[in-house]
Amino acid sequence: MRILISLLQKEFLQIFRNKTLLPLIFVLPLVQLIVLVNAATMDMKNIRITVVDMNLSSTSRLLVSKLEASPFFEVGDMLINKQMGIDYLQDNKTDILLYMPQEMEQTLTKEGVVKVQIIADAIDASKAQLAFGYLTNIIQETHMQVMLEQQKLQNVKRISTNSSFWFNPDLNYKYYMLPGVLVILVTLIGLFLSALNLVREKEIGTAEQINVTPIKKYQFILGKLIPFLIIGLFELTLGLLAGKLIYGLPFSGSLLVLYSFASIYLIAVLGLGLLISTLSQTQQQVMMVSFFFMLIFILLSGAFTAVENMPELAQKLNVFNPVYYFMNAIRMILIKGAVFAELASEFRSISIYACISVTLAVLSYRKTN
Amino acid sequence: MENEQVIIVRDLVKKFGDFTANAGLNFHVDKGEIFGFLGANGAGKTTAMRILCGLSSPTSGLVEVAGYNVKTHAEEVKKRIGYMSQKFSLFEDLTIWENMRFFSTVYGMNKTAFKERGEMLLRKLELFEKRNRLVSTLSLGWKQKLAFTVAILHEPSIVFLDEPTGGVDPITRRQFWEMIYEAADNGITVFVTTHYMDEAEYCNRVTIMVDGRIDALDTPAKLKEKYQVNSMNDVFLALAR
Amino acid sequence: MNRFLAFVKKEFLHIFRDVRTMMILFIMPIAQILIFGFAITTEIKNASIAILDKSKDEVTRELTQKLLASDYYTVSDYLSSEAEIESSFTKGRNKMVVVYEPQFAQNYEKNGVAKVQLLCDASDPNTARILSQYATGIFASYGEMAQSNGIQAEVRMYYNENLDGFYMSIPGIMAMILMLVSAMMTSISITREKELGSMEVLLISPLKPIQIIFGKVTPYILMAIVNILSILALSYWVFNVPVKGSMALLLFECILFTVLALSLGILISTVAKNQMVAMFMSLFALMLPVILLSGFIFPIDNMPLVLQWLSNIIPPKWFIIIVKTIMLKGGGLAHVWKETLILVAFIVVFVGLSVKKFNVRLQD
Numbered sequence: 001m002r003i004l005i006s007l008l009q010k011e012f013l014q015i016f017r018n019k020t021l022l023p024l025i026f027v028l029p030l031v032q033l034i035v036l037v038n039a040a041t042m043d044m045k046n047i048r049i050t051v052v053d054m055n056l057s058s059t060s061r062l063l064v065s066k067l068e069a070s071p072f073f074e075v076g077d078m079l080i081n082k083q084m085g086i087d088y089l090q091d092n093k094t095d096i097l098l099y100m101p102q103e104m105e106q107t108l109t110k111e112g113v114v115k116v117q118i119i120a121d122a123i124d125a126s127k128a129q130l131a132f133g134y135l136t137n138i139i140q141e142t143h144m145q146v147m148l149e150q151q152k153l154q155n156v157k158r159i160s161t162n163s164s165f166w167f168n169p170d171l172n173y174k175y176y177m178l179p180g181v182l183v184i185l186v187t188l189i190g191l192f193l194s195a196l197n198l199v200r201e202k203e204i205g206t207a208e209q210i211n212v213t214p215i216k217k218y219q220f221i222l223g224k225l226i227p228f229l230i231i232g233l234f235e236l237t238l239g240l241l242a243g244k245l246i247y248g249l250p251f252s253g254s255l256l257v258l259y260s261f262a263s264i265y266l267i268a269v270l271g272l273g274l275l276i277s278t279l280s281q282t283q284q285q286v287m288m289v290s291f292f293f294m295l296i297f298i299l300l301s302g303a304f305t306a307v308e309n310m311p312e313l314a315q316k317l318n319v320f321n322p323v324y325y326f327m328n329a330i331r332m333i334l335i336k337g338a339v340f341a342e343l344a345s346e347f348r349s350i351s352i353y354a355c356i357s358v359t360l361a362v363l364s365y366r367k368t369n
Numbered sequence: 370m371e372n373e374q375v376i377i378v379r380d381l382v383k384k385f386g387d388f389t390a391n392a393g394l395n396f397h398v399d400k401g402e403i404f405g406f407l408g409a410n411g412a413g414k415t416t417a418m419r420i421l422c423g424l425s426s427p428t429s430g431l432v433e434v435a436g437y438n439v440k441t442h443a444e445e446v447k448k449r450i451g452y453m454s455q456k457f458s459l460f461e462d463l464t465i466w467e468n469m470r471f472f473s474t475v476y477g478m479n480k481t482a483f484k485e486r487g488e489m490l491l492r493k494l495e496l497f498e499k500r501n502r503l504v505s506t507l508s509l510g511w512k513q514k515l516a517f518t519v520a521i522l523h524e525p526s527i528v529f530l531d532e533p534t535g536g537v538d539p540i541t542r543r544q545f546w547e548m549i550y551e552a553a554d555n556g557i558t559v560f561v562t563t564h565y566m567d568e569a570e571y572c573n574r575v576t577i578m579v580d581g582r583i584d585a586l587d588t589p590a591k592l593k594e595k596y597q598v599n600s601m602n603d604v605f606l607a608l609a610r
Numbered sequence: 611m612n613r614f615l616a617f618v619k620k621e622f623l624h625i626f627r628d629v630r631t632m633m634i635l636f637i638m639p640i641a642q643i644l645i646f647g648f649a650i651t652t653e654i655k656n657a658s659i660a661i662l663d664k665s666k667d668e669v670t671r672e673l674t675q676k677l678l679a680s681d682y683y684t685v686s687d688y689l690s691s692e693a694e695i696e697s698s699f700t701k702g703r704n705k706m707v708v709v710y711e712p713q714f715a716q717n718y719e720k721n722g723v724a725k726v727q728l729l730c731d732a733s734d735p736n737t738a739r740i741l742s743q744y745a746t747g748i749f750a751s752y753g754e755m756a757q758s759n760g761i762q763a764e765v766r767m768y769y770n771e772n773l774d775g776f777y778m779s780i781p782g783i784m785a786m787i788l789m790l791v792s793a794m795m796t797s798i799s800i801t802r803e804k805e806l807g808s809m810e811v812l813l814i815s816p817l818k819p820i821q822i823i824f825g826k827v828t829p830y831i832l833m834a835i836v837n838i839l840s841i842l843a844l845s846y847w848v849f850n851v852p853v854k855g856s857m858a859l860l861l862f863e864c865i866l867f868t869v870l871a872l873s874l875g876i877l878i879s880t881v882a883k884n885q886m887v888a889m890f891m892s893l894f895a896l897m898l899p900v901i902l903l904s905g906f907i908f909p910i911d912n913m914p915l916v917l918q919w920l921s922n923i924i925p926p927k928w929f930i931i932i933v934k935t936i937m938l939k940g941g942g943l944a945h946v947w948k949e950t951l952i953l954v955a956f957i958v959v960f961v962g963l964s965v966k967k968f969n970v971r972l973q974d
Contacts, residue, residue, distance in 0.1 A: 006474035010463065017462050017503075020883055024890040032898055038914050039902040041736070046911050089768060090939055092931065095911075108761065115764045122767035123938050124778045126653055127909060130740070133747060136763050143760040157722045159673070159749045163742040165732035166699060173735045181898070188893060196886050205458035212422050212452040213475045214444055280630075283885045284798055288634045291790070295638075295897075296645060304907050305650050306737050308657055308705070314649035332700065335733035342700045368443050369425045 003215060007223025011197075015227065025193065026235070029185040033178070033239050034246060040177040040304065046074045047131045050094040052085045053078060057105035063142045067098075072134045089121050096120045096131050108146075167252070167335050174247045179330040180303040182239040187298075187323055190232040190266055191290055195273035198224055199286045202277075211367045221362045225270045232266040233259065252337030258330065261343065264350050265326040271357030272322070278364045297323040325350045373400040375527055375558050376421065381430035383416055390416040392581040393430070398560060400526075403553050405572030406562040407601075409609060412578040414562040415455065415531055421560065422452050422529050435526050448476070451520035451528040451557075455535060457512050459519060461505035465496060468504060469519055476523035483522075490518045510541035514548065521552050528552065530561040534568065546571050566602040575601070577608050584608050613817060617825040624799075625829055635795070639787045639837045643844050646779040650907070654740050659706040660687040660698045665714035669724070673752060677708070682744050699731045706730045706741050769938050776849050780841070781933035782906025785926035787837055788864065789871045789900055792830050794892040796875030800826055801888040804879070819968070827872045834868040835861075854940030863936065863946070866953050867929045873960035874925075880967035900926050928952045 016022070049067060053060045067073050076094055079085050085097040099117040101107075107114040118135055122128040168175050201207040210220065236259075243249035273290065280286045300314055301307070301323035307315060318324040325346045332338035340347070376398035383391040390413045398404045408414045419425040421434055423443030432439045435449040459468045466487070473483035491497040494514055504512065513533060520528050530549075534542045546568070553559050561572070569575045569589055576586040585592055585608060589601055596607045626632055659677075663670050677683050687702055689695065698704050709727040711717065718724035728745050730738035770777045803809040817825070838861070845851040853860060878895070882888035902908060903917065904926040910918055921927050928949040935941035943950070 002474050003477075006471055010460065010467070010471050013467060014460065014462050020887050021890070024887060024894065028890075028894045032894060035917070035920070036898055036902045039917050040908050041912050044909070044912060048911070086768075090935075090941060091945060092935065104761075113760060113762060115762050118763050118765045120765065120767050122770035122777070123934055124909065125767075125770060125774060126778075128767055128770075130743075132763075132765055133743060137747075139761050139763055147760075157718055159718065159724050159726055159752055161726050161728060161746045161749050163728040163730060163746065165730050165735070165738055165742075168732035168735055168738075171732055171735040171739055176734050176736070184898065188897075192889065192893070196889070200886065204461075205454055205456040206460055208424065208454055209452070209458040210475075211424055212447055212450070213472070214448040214477070215475050216444075282628075282802075283889075284802060285628060285630055287794075287798060287885075287889050288631045291794075292634045292638055292641070296641060299642075299645055299650055304901070306654075306734055308737075309653060309655050310649040314645070331733055336700050336731075338700050368423055 003219050004222060004226075007215075007219065008226055011223060011227040015231070025189050025231070026238070029189060029235065030238055030242060033181050033185060034242055037174050037177045037181055037247070040181075041173045044127060044130050044134075045071055047072055047127070047134070048076055048093075048095045049073045049131075049135075050076045050085050050088050050097050051078050052080065052082050052097065052099045054080060054102040055100045055104040059105040059108065059142065059146055060100045062145065063098075063100070063139065066138050066142055070134065070138060072131075086119065089119065092121075094121075095127070096135065098135065167337075168250075172247075174243075175249060175335055176331065178239075178243045178247060178249055179334055180327060182236065182243070183301075183323065183326050183330055184298055184303055185239065186232050186236050186262075186266070187269055187326075188294060189235060190228050191269050191273040191294065192287070193231065193273075194224060194228040194270045195277040195280075195286045195290050196283055197228075198274055198277040199280050199283055203282060217365050217367060218362050221274060221358065221365060224274055225267065225358070228270050228273075229263065229266050232270075233262060236262055249334065251334060253333035253339065257338075257340050257343070258333045261326065261329045261333070261347065261350065264347070264354050265322060265329075268322045268350055268354035268357050271354060271359075271361045274361040275357055275364060278361060278366070297321050300324065301327045303327055319349075322350060322353050325353075374398065375400045375435055376404075376560065377431070377433040378417075378421075379431040381417065381420065381432055382428045383413075383420060383425070384428045389581055391420070391427075394583055396576055396583060396586055398527075398558060400558055401553060401556055402573045403549060403559045403561065403571065405569050405575035406560065406578070407564065407566070407569055407575050407605065408562075408578035409564065413581040414578055417578070418529055418531055418560070418562055422450060423447055449526045451523065451525040453513075453516045453520040453528070453530045453533055455531040457509070457516060459504050459512070459516055462503065464501050464503055465491070465507075465515060466500040468515075469500075469522060472519050473522055478523055486522065486524075490522065494518060510537045513537055513541070514545060517545065517548055521557060524555075525557065527558040527560060530559065532562055532564070534563065534565065542568070566600065566605050569601040569605075577605060579608055614821050614825060617817060617821065618828050621825055621829050625833075635791055635833055636836065636840070638791070639783070639841050640844065642787060643780075643783050643841055644848075646783050647776045647845075647849050650779060654682050654737065654744065656684045657682060657705045657737065657741055658686040658703070659683045659708060659741075660689050660695075660702065660704045661685055662689040662692065662695070662707055662709045664712040665710050667715035669715040669718055670710045673710070673726070673749065674708070676748055676752065677745065680744065680748060682741070695729060704731065705734075705737060706745070708745065774849070774851075776845075777851060777938055779906060780845050780849075780851060780937070781930040782904060782926075784838065784841055784864065784933055785867070785904060785906070785929045786900055787841065788834050788868050788929075789874075789896055789926055790892075791837060792827075792834055792868050792871035793875040793878070793896060794889070796827055796830055796872050797878035797882065797888045797892050798885055800876065800879035801882050801885050805884050823876060827876075830872060831865065831868055834871075835865070838864045851938075853937050855936035855942060859943060860933070860936045863929070863932050863950065863953075866950065866957075867925070870925055870929075870953055870957050870960070873957050873964065877960045877964045877967070880964050899924055903927065904930055906930055925953065925956050 051064055053064065064075065068075050082099055085099065088094045089097060097119040099119065104114050104116065116139065118132060120128040120132060165171055276289050277286050280289065300318055300321055307318060329343050329346045332343060374397045378394050378396050381391050381394040394417060406414050406418065420427050420432060421439065423439045423446050426440055434446045437445040439446050469487050470483065473487065488497060491500055496515065507515065517533060534545050549559055572589065574588050576583050592604050593599065596604050598604055598607060661674055678685060686704060687698055689698060689707065695707050698707055707729040709729065711725045714724045726749060728742045730742050732738040842853065878888055878891050882891055903921045903924045905921065910921050932946045932949045935945050
């Protein structure tokens with residue numbers, strides 16, 4: 001026990017003496033967290049639309065005024081030439097093009113049906129789809145209004161839909177993104193700090209000095225693990241406080257459950273980092289290997305895009321992805337107020353993960369080559 | 370000199386793939402001896418020393434240090450030895466005192482014993498007043514002397530020094546050897562590798578390694594007599610030829 | 611020149627001797643493109659929902675069938691009372707609960723209006739919004755309004771007719787890989803030499819500083835080209851996304867961007883004291899801002915104004931626009947000259963700052 005305390009004391013002295021590293025691990029991530037959560041929204045507003053109105057009738061004007069009133073669209077130049085519109089698309093000056101043919105109103109009154117053309121830049125497929133959806137709705141509404149004015153509409157049967165959003169009634173995407181980005185930051189810092197720290201000692205030779213002492217392997221690994229566990233939890237606390245104070249992040253669930261999960265999670269991640277570094281010789285190797293795994297872990301974890309939409313194989317791969325478990329758990333706890341029992345399977349998985357990664361790290365650490 | 374053998378090496382072989390670093394070494398070291406381990410760069414000195422310290426395990430052969438087999442009881446051996454590596458390896462971002470305190474706990478010294486002995490050793494080095502300085506601010510010579518002090522802090526029965534005087538000035542080397550003598554007088558066996566042949570003269574006995582083998586083992590005086598030369602340098606040249 | 615070539619050779623040996631690093635440098639782009647291609651999608655597929663049908667008549671059954679036919683939803687639970695809704699979100703992890711009112715069919719036929727409630731788990735607001743929108747659309751198209759008169763929209767999806775989500779990711783992946791491989795690797799490898807002291811050896815050698823820097827970055831440029839080609843090959847053969855515009859122009863732009871990333875890497879290495887600091891700087895300066903602000907997962911147009919301005923100083927944003935235009939829209943230099951100039955300006959700034967820092971250090 002004394003040995004462990006003295007190892008911890010040594011690590012903390014070293015960390016707090018490193019004046020360039022401190023802002024990099026405490027200030028920068030926090031700034032990123034506060035700034036970047038604003039970036040991550042799929043909330044489509046301001047879709048740039050260009051209208052080619054060859055009809056110039058009251059119907060077409062009604063449609064345009066409805067577009068202008070819509071929060072989703074930003075109506076740009078009005079053109080009278082379809083080719084020009086397509087050039088706009090090519091030059092990235094607009095996202096979607098609405099083409100209304102010359103005889104639109106006349107055909108509609110005469111035949112009751114008319115076609116307008118929508119040309120979307122579909123490189124961003126989901127954006128194109130959403131834009132198309134909004135636009136069709138607006139066209140329908142316009143048509144209804146025209147028919148109402150002409151009193152052509154008799155009692156229509158309809159299904160009225162009413163959506164309500166649980167846990168986050170205002171659809172505040174920051175509640176969703178903030179825990180996500182926070183998990184990423186805490187993970188990156190924990191993993192890289194622990195992994196680089198150990199391999200750095202190998203590189204500069206102090207690890208050898210330790211290896212020739214009677215220190216036990218588990219003591220050494222714990223001495224490397226605990227400081228970064230504490231730093232990780234501290235970082236998490238900072239992030240949660242910032243989220244609460246700046247963005248009103250809800251804490252619906254129990255903080256005890258959250259911190260218990262976070263601790264086990266960090267042990268799993270730090271164990272992984274230490275495992276990588278016991279198997280590496282240089283800092284460069286550690287960085288490349290950790291980076292490779294982290295990028296995959298983060299992208300698959302559902303931080304930015306929902307896991308449910310991923311193909312079966314990717315979802316299965318997530319069994320090996322610690323970030324996935326924590327990503328789920330932190331959102332469930334904070335936003336949905338999930339209790340321990342509802343997270344039992346996550347708790348089980350991450351505990352197994354932690355046991356395996358720390359055991360492997362201890363086993364693969366060689367005092368004798 | 371007592372005849373208690375604190376290091377026994379029999380038929381030690383170490384291979385790295387096809388490369389044989391140590392080809393059947395045989396020697397022993399007596400308690401309280403200053404044992405010099407000489408050889409050119411790459412002759413296999415460091416490899417052998419790392420095996421004796423339990424940092425590396427032998428391919429075959431028997432190695433007993435401080436009464437324990439290093440292959441099976443490396444951790445028991447480690448409790449009883451001190452080690453100073455070729456590359457300075459104390460923590461540069463800790464102070465002198467923090468480094469000493471850390472290693473004293475690691476070797477299980479109790480607090481009061483450490484304070485007493487630590488202060489005594491540092492006073493001798495005239496570093497006690499500077500004990501709160503970061504190690505990184507010390508010059509190489511001071512660093513080496515400090516590393517030696519840390520290596521004998523816990524009063525090991527054997528201390529292993531791997532090229533301890535590499536790159537330091539002659540005066541510091543001199544002081545360093547005085548420290549080694551003092552440690553030996555206090556009953557610590559000293560096992561030292563070096564490629565400075567003049568330093569070999571300070572040892573009780575020396576071995577000279579060439580290409581992974583021990584080519585000579587005796588007191589400096591007897592070796593000089595055997596090869597009929599005036600200095601250890603010439604002994605070495607005669608062997609290496 | 612010979613001296614320079616010898617130096618470049620040494621750099622190559624450094625990189626290639628470390629098999630693990632090299633494997634990762636080459637495998638990373640492939641793994642990433644596969645992940646992005648298959649896994650990172652904002653399209654909703656098979657979201658699990660629960661149904662609370664208080665009416666259980668043929669209309670509600672038909673509506674549920676329509677929901678299922680859309681591929682957006684799979685029904686994982688049928689609830690019997692409102693009390694089960696909450697646990698269906700937390701324990702059952704459904705994304706949406708559809709509640710049909712009692713006497714649904716009667717209300718629909720007699721009163722002309724029947725009510726359905728969509729309860730969404732909005733802890734993921736993006737998914738919640740899309741799920742409710744799709745469902746609303748499906749319910750609205752039921753019955754008489756779906757007739758074939760009125761104004762009909764005929765849609766053409768340009769550049770990506772199958773609405774393949776992968777199109778959006780390619781430029782982003784290219785930007786990310788080039789940025790990370792080039793900027794992170796150079797910053798770390800130069801800092802490493804500084805730390806080990808071998809930089810001083812190089813500086814007192816007859817090599818000019820500029821040659822040293824070029825020697826350091828040449829292998830990474832070649833590696834970046836290999837990475838670009840493997841990304842393009844995969845996107846062509848695995849995902850059927852061809853290069854519509856000029857291949858030569860695209861390669862030129864990629865190399866330009868690689869040079870930009872390398873100059874950023876050099877800049878970081880002039881500031882960082884050791885590898886750990888260099889890595890944290892690259893990591894935080896590059897990874898999250900590149901993912902989040904370059905517009906390849908989250909559209910820049912939706913961000914708050916401040917972030918839209920901020921995104922202008924994220925070089926990948928411009929590169930992504932260039933790649934999109936050339937590769938996916940078939941545009942030429944006439945369409946991307948402005949963005950190209952911006953990339954050049956970044957390079958000038960980064961190189962200028964590095965030279966300044968470098969000289970300052972030498973004078974110390």
